[in-house]
Amino acid sequence: MSTADATPLIVHLIHRLDVGGLENGLVNLINHLPPDRYRHAIVCLEGSSDFRLRIQRPGIEIISINKHEGKDWGHYLRLFHTLKRLRPQLIHTRNLAGMEAQLLAAAAGVRLRVHGEHGRDIHDLHGTKRRYRLLRRLLKPLIGHFIAVSRDLENWLVDTIGALPQRVTHICNGVDSLQFHPRLGPPDAIGPQGFIAERSFVIGSVGRMAAVKDHMTLVHAFLMLLAHGGGPSPERLRLVIIGDGPCRRACLDVLGAAGAASLAWLPGARDDIAPLMRGMTVFVQPSLAEGASNTVLEAMASGLPVIATDVGGNPELVQPGWTGTLVPPRDPGQLADAIRDYDRIPGLAAQHGIRARRRVLQEFSLAAMANAYLAVYDGLTRQPPIKG
Missing domain, CATH: 3.40.50.2000 (Glycogen Phosphorylase B;)
Incomplete structure (x- = not known):
């Protein structure tokens, strides 16, 4: 077995790799985790766009399950075979759309399972819809650790879904403060020519x-x-x-x-x-x-x-x-x-x-965010902490 193959593989399962806050957070995470600690693959239930080009780390496999609109029973079988082929040490699903994959991951022999909550959508703004709560509670025993990007979501996972507090970690998103910085001179001209007026x-x-x-x-x-x-x-x-x-x-x-x-x-x-x-x-x-x-x-x-x-x-x-x-x-x-x-x-x-x-x-630095995720992954895989 090569050294690369011996490095633990994490599968990140998301709905679609496209422009969005969750997806941006995933790309930032992969780009800022130490490259020798884990290998990564991204499994998309639907597909991906050119947004994948923002991944700076080489060798990241991106797989599309090509789930159809509505109930596509075949996608469960495709996802199961994908997980059996990849044989990851850990799967990290995100939001309700990916949570069902926890059951397939368990059936495929993926021993370590993480689920992240990044925010609710228009169909369940406050996390109170009965069937969604029931699904989360049924799948909860399969999940080794939860990650919540806000205290609001952390409290909801514990108080409403019934997750054990010691199995929930709050990790806020990080931001690239070098790329995003205040303007250094006059305001940038944005929009079509003539759109910006004096002192707009x-x-x-x-x-x-x-x-x-x-x-x-x-x-x-x-x-x-x-x-x-x-x-x-x-x-x-x-x-x-x-x-x-x-x-x-x-x-x-x-x-x-x-x-x-x-x-x-x-x-x-x-x-x-x-x-x-x-x-x-x-x-x-x-x-x-x-x-x-x-x-x-x-x-x-x-x-x-x-x-x-x-x-x-x-x-x-x-x-x-x-x-x-x-x-x-x-x-x-x-x-x-x-x-x-x-x-x-x-x-x-x-x-x-x-x-x-x-x-x-x-x-809210990217380094702090990456270190927090690394601590969760290391704690589950029992990887030794980074020295120095």
């Missing part, structure tokens, strides 16, 4: 444009600011939403119907998120549910004040009155008020942004 006030957001992210509330808050004033003038006010998804068309239609299309830029998915963030004045995250948002951390690392909804893990990242503002979900009026404050109070945006950047450097 740019409201920015980044994320999948799915219902759970609720960008429509941000669009309505933007239109309220244009209509009612009291904040940035229409000549200065701009809206930027980076990301693609089923709600993008509806947002564009609402902006167009209001005559505000020229003041907004919704370009779809982009690979240049870091420089685009440096062109923003404030960052808004209007989600209905969240784990520990990567984009919020990236905005904080970029020196931006963050306005986020008071849901899930957001209160663990955004400190109201210190690094940003928390608002109720689905409330465009309060969201508009929070945005308006950053224009009418001189220096507030810069002050909150500086504190946000400082907090990222102190608490």
Whole structure:
């Protein structure tokens, strides 16, 4: 057996390897774990996109099970045979979509099994849906360790699902504070030519444009600011939403119907998120549910004040009155008020942004995240700790 083959293999099972916070966290983790400790393979229930090119570590096998829409009973057999072929020492599933694989992994002889909770979706915002809770409780005995990206999810796993506290570890996402940094000079010009005006006030957001992210509330808050004033003038006010998804068309239609299309830029998915963030004045995250948002951390690392909804893990990242503002979900009026404050109070945006950047450097580094995952993996595989 070669040295490479003797290195323990971890299979990371996810729904699809595409643009998203969970997927970004997985790529960051693989890129920052010590390369000689574990081998990695990614099994995608559906498939992958060019997002896989962000993996910097060579030799990562990416397998697509090609699950069909709805109930595809055949995908269970394909997944079982894939696990039998790979023979991993450990499987790490993520979120409800991957949890059923814990049963197949046990049947395939995968002895060590980890499950991560990264946030709830639109179908079960508060984790209370009976059949989903029942599924989690039934599969719980098969899982050796849980990882929760927020305290909210950690408490829910223990109090609602019944996981043993000693088998649950809270590991927050990390952020690349070298790639995401404050602008060093004048604001970057973003959007099409002529989109940015003199002293523009740019409201920015980044994320999948799915219902759970609720960008429509941000669009309505933007239109309220244009209509009612009291904040940035229409000549200065701009809206930027980076990301693609089923709600993008509806947002564009609402902006167009209001005559505000020229003041907004919704370009779809982009690979240049870091420089685009440096062109923003404030960052808004209007989600209905969240784990520990990567984009919020990236905005904080970029020196931006963050306005986020008071849901899930957001209160663990955004400190109201210190690094940003928390608002109720689905409330465009309060969201508009929070945005308006950053224009009418001189220096507030810069002050909150500086504190946000400082907090990222102190608490949310990629190295800290990778070391925390490594400790969980080592504890299960009984790998000796790294010396030095």
